[in-house]
Amino acid sequence: MGMILCATRGGEASYPTQDAVIALAKEQGDELVFLYVVDISFLNHTAAPLVVDVESRLEKLGQFQLVMAQERAAAQDIIAQTIVRKGHLRDELVSVAKEIGATLIVMGHSLGPDAAFEDLALQVFAADLKTKTGVEVRILEKSD
Amino acid sequence: MKRYVLFGLAIVGIVSLVGGIWWLLAHPAEGGYGPSFFISTSIFLLVFAAISLRWMHETAAALLGAAAVWLVHYIGGTFFPALHIIDFEESMTFVDWNVIWLIMGMMIFMAMFSETGAINWVAFRTFRMAKGNAWLLMMSLVILTAVLSAFLNDVTAILLLVPLSIEIAQTVGIHPFAFVIPEVLASNIGGAATIIGDPPSTIVGSHLGLSFVEYLVNMAPIAILCMVPFLVIIGFLYRRELAGAKEQFSPALIARLEADALITDVPLLRKAGLVGLLMMILFFTGDYFGGIPPSVVALSGAAILVAWVRPDMHRMLREVDWTTLIFFISIFVVVGGLQATGVIYWIAGKIGDLAGEMLKTATVLMVWIPGVASAIVANIPFTVASLPIADFLTSTIPGAENMVLYWALILGADLGGNATILGSAPNIVAVGLLGQAGYRLGFGRFMRDGVPVTIATLLLATVWLLVRY
Numbered sequence: 352m353g354m355i356l357c358a359t360r361g362g363e364a365s366y367p368t369q370d371a372v373i374a375l376a377k378e379q380g381d382e383l384v385f386l387y388v389v390d391i392s393f394l395n396h397t398a399a400p401l402v403v404d405v406e407s408r409l410e411k412l413g414q415f416q417l418v419m420a421q422e423r424a425a426a427q428d429i430i431a432q433t434i435v436r437k438g439h440l441r442d443e444l445v446s447v448a449k450e451i452g453a454t455l456i457v458m459g460h461s462l463g464p465d466a467a468f469e470d471l472a473l474q475v476f477a478a479d480l481k482t483k484t485g486v487e488v489r490i491l492e493k494s495d
Numbered sequence: 496m497k498r499y500v501l502f503g504l505a506i507v508g509i510v511s512l513v514g515g516i517w518w519l520l521a522h523p524a525e526g527g528y529g530p531s532f533f534i535s536t537s538i539f540l541l542v543f544a545a546i547s548l549r550w551m552h553e554t555a556a557a558l559l560g561a562a563a564v565w566l567v568h569y570i571g572g573t574f575f576p577a578l579h580i581i582d583f584e585e586s587m588t589f590v591d592w593n594v595i596w597l598i599m600g601m602m603i604f605m606a607m608f609s610e611t612g613a614i615n616w617v618a619f620r621t622f623r624m625a626k627g628n629a630w631l632l633m634m635s636l637v638i639l640t641a642v643l644s645a646f647l648n649d650v651t652a653i654l655l656l657v658p659l660s661i662e663i664a665q666t667v668g669i670h671p672f673a674f675v676i677p678e679v680l681a682s683n684i685g686g687a688a689t690i691i692g693d694p695p696s697t698i699v700g701s702h703l704g705l706s707f708v709e710y711l712v713n714m715a716p717i718a719i720l721c722m723v724p725f726l727v728i729i730g731f732l733y734r735r736e737l738a739g740a741k742e743q744f745s746p747a748l749i750a751r752l753e754a755d756a757l758i759t760d761v762p763l764l765r766k767a768g769l770v771g772l773l774m775m776i777l778f779f780t781g782d783y784f785g786g787i788p789p790s791v792v793a794l795s796g797a798a799i800l801v802a803w804v805r806p807d808m809h810r811m812l813r814e815v816d817w818t819t820l821i822f823f824i825s826i827f828v829v830v831g832g833l834q835a836t837g838v839i840y841w842i843a844g845k846i847g848d849l850a851g852e853m854l855k856t857a858t859v860l861m862v863w864i865p866g867v868a869s870a871i872v873a874n875i876p877f878t879v880a881s882l883p884i885a886d887f888l889t890s891t892i893p894g895a896e897n898m899v900l901y902w903a904l905i906l907g908a909d910l911g912g913n914a915t916i917l918g919s920a921p922n923i924v925a926v927g928l929l930g931q932a933g934y935r936l937g938f939g940r941f942m943r944d945g946v947p948v949t950i951a952t953l954l955l956a957t958v959w960l961l962v963r964y
Contacts, residue, residue, distance in 0.1 A: 361665075362933020393927030395552060403609045403654040404814075409931050411755040412658040416932060418751045419665065 353381040353454035356486075358388065358444055361416030366423070368459025371491045373424045373431070375457065383431040384451055385420045387413035388443045410435055441476070448484045456480055456488045528837065529577045531567075535832040538563045539880070542829055547872040547917060554818040557825035557876075561586075564832040581828075581835040589831025590824050593701040593790045599820060600793025601691055605651050606814040607800055608771065611764040612757055614643065614655040619756030622663050629667060629740035633674055633733065634726065636660055640678040641685030641722060644921075645715075646775075649686035649693050653679060653921040657928045659756060666748045668741035671934055676944045677729040679925045680913045684725060684952060686921075687909035688718035690789050693919075694823075695878040695908035699901050700789075702882050707778035707789050713902055717959045721910065724951040732944055763804060770800045823875075830879045839880065843887035854894045858960050861885065861900045865907030866953045870914030870945075878908045899964035906956040914949040916941045 357372045359365045369385075376383040389409040417433035424431035434451075436443040448456055458477055477488040542560035546553045564580050571578035581589075621639060625632035636656065643652035657675055664671040686693030690700035690710040700710045758764055774796035781787040801811065833839045846864075850857035861881075868877050885904050889895040912919030916926055916938055922945075926936045 360931065360933035364935075365933050389931070391927075393930060394924065403605075403651060405654055408654070408658050409928075412661060412928075412932060415662045415665070415748070415751050415755065418747055422745060422747055 353379060354452055355379075355381045355383050355455045355457055356386060356444070356448050356451065356453040357383065357457045358386045358440060359416065359420055360387065361419060365420075365459060368457070368491055369420050369423050371459070372457045373427045373429050376424075376429050376431075377427055381455070383424060383429055384447075384453070385417050385424075385431055385433050386444065386447050387417050387433070387435045388440045389413055389435065389437045390439060392439075406437055410437065441479070444480060445483045448480075448486050453484070453486050456484065456486055458488065458490050528841070530575070531578055531580045531836045532838055532841075534567055534571075534578065535564065535580050535836045536838050538567075539829055539833055539838075539876075542826075543872060543876055546876065552818070553873070554822040554825070557822050557829065561825040561828040564829055580832045585835065586828045586831045589834065590827040591698065591701050593704075593788055594697055595820055595823055597691065597697060597701065597788075597790035597793050598823065599815060600790060600795075600797045601648060602815050602819070603797035603811070604767070604771070604774070604793065604800060605647055606811065607763065607804060607806065608647075608767040609651065609655060610760060611767060612759040613764055613768075614652075615659050615756040616758050618656055618659050618663070619752060622666075622752070627667065627740070627742055627744070629669060629737040630730070632663070632667070633677060633729075633737060636663075636674055637677045637681045637726070637729070638722075641681040641688075641718075644682040644685035645688040645692045645718070648691060649682040649919070649921045650924055652682050652685075653924050653928075657925050658932075659752075661929065661932045661934075662748075662752050662755065665932075666744050666752055669736050669739070671929060671932065672936065672940070673733045673736040675925055675929055676936070676941065677725075677733070679921050680725060680729070680945065680948050681722070682921045683909055683913045683919055684718055684721050687721075687905060688715040691793070693909050694875050696905055698875070698878050699882065699885075699905045703898065703901060704786075704788075706781045706786055707792070708782055713898075714905065717906065717956055720959065721952040721955055724955060725948050728947050728951060729944065732947075766803050767800060770796050770803070773799070826876050826879050830876065830883075833880060834883055839883040840887060843884040846884060847888055847891055850888065850892065852892055854892050854899065855961055857888050857892050857895065858899055858903050858964070859957055861888070861903035862907040862953060862957045862960065865904055866911035866949070869908050869911030870918050870949065872917070874908045874912050874919055878904065881908075897964050899960055902964070903956075903960055906960070907953070910949060910952045910956060913952070914942065914945045918945070 355372060355376050357368065359369055372383065375381070389406055391405050391409065394405065413435040414433070417435065421431050421433060434447055436447065444456065447453075458473065473490060477490055480486075481488045538560050542556050545551055545556035545559075550556070564586065565583060567578055568580040568582060572580075618636065618639065621635045622632060625635060640652050640656055643656065647655075656678060660674040660678060661671040664674045683693065687696055688711070690696055690705060690707055696710070696714070774792055777784070777787065777792040777795070778789060781789070781792060801808075830839075846857075846860065850860055865874070865877060865881060868874075881904055885900045889898070889900050892900075912922065916922050916936070922941065926941075929936050
């Protein structure tokens, strides 16, 4: 039995990827882990008084997004595990893939204005991941 | 060959430029605007551009600007007296320490208060009380944001409320933009209501030496009034989204939502609540106690809470956002350079020429110039730079002693920040928070809501100022 790792942020743009990876896990009989990475680097440009513990608050937001992903999986009779990490997506994906012994990392194709990556950037990112983890990285096509 | 020619031309160009600047510095024009006038302007514009275009962190840009002002003054001024901008001691007189202490005091209080989880608890209760009525839910969250922005500060309100609002929106099946964008717009309007709500309010209010109540009685009525067209506009813009809300919610999501909205530290909440109440009483009765400045109230509240709660002081001091304080001090220094070299008075003179002695024209200009500028560039340096202009116009235009031009500046800078993503810090922070939930809020999408709200509220503010003052 393999272990599929899928990083997700939540939001409508991620639903097709979530659905596709859930279907893949069901078809292959693999375990499925959704990963959410809290990254507060967007606050690096503002001098507004940031006295709230933003990372902890976003950790909760991440857990909420993963509950939604778990619900989508449960609707397809798949029990998905979830992990929330703080840091940069690339580093955390590599680290979690090694920790859980992932056999496949699945990434969604760019979809709509909310997509995280442009097509070319996604290909480069996937190749880099494969090099660093030694795990197969699959980019789901739009039709998947 | 071509490469060598180009290289040679570049060398000749650089040598000519340096030589030209050297000659100009050695022969300053008598009676005109000297090199320090243009250099201080260049430094300010570069800082302004770096902040507005997000080339680097706002604090890094402002600090670099302050350092440039001093380096040019001391090193350049040693060789060419025409490069004297402002020395260190004089530049410190341009720093409004009341603003710095007020922000620091409020940050210490907010850092401890935010750990109680009280705001999320209130937001979740709001969700419960709305009983699935999406309209009521949106209006309640928006009003809650405006009130919190007025009494905590706008960025804190957004950081506390937006993540939970995204979760609530997803639970009820509405696009999060329908809650988050109105909350951001409400934070900028609500922030104008009090002297502690929004940086331009704090900067102008402190400059005038206003008490909390003096500021409140002048600005709260128009901030509340502005909420009316704002609520009408967002109600219209989101009518379809809100009509499509779910009626049945996922029990797993509700459970998660509830878990995210628990009060995490009841003893701290009791203490922070009591100290917060004491601060509010002192803010409101400050005039009775010899006009106690808001900064003293904020610092006293923070000091009492720290002494009572006894947090780990190293951790506590880490939570104070020093970058904000350094940013403000540096901006005051850079603008001080503009004042010392006469740039601000030159600009004030030009605006004075435009307005003549007509107070109404000057009022309209003081609302709309900061209003439009705040939509495009960072409103904090703009407000700091505009203050001496308001001083100049108030002293030269008959009838302006009622401070109408300062109120106009506050309203322009605060409300204008709603037009674009770049307009104010809450907008930028909310965009980042939405991105963390997978929703990319673009420039155009924000403007669809921000521009009509900005125009409507600025128009209302203009009419109100012209009628009341």
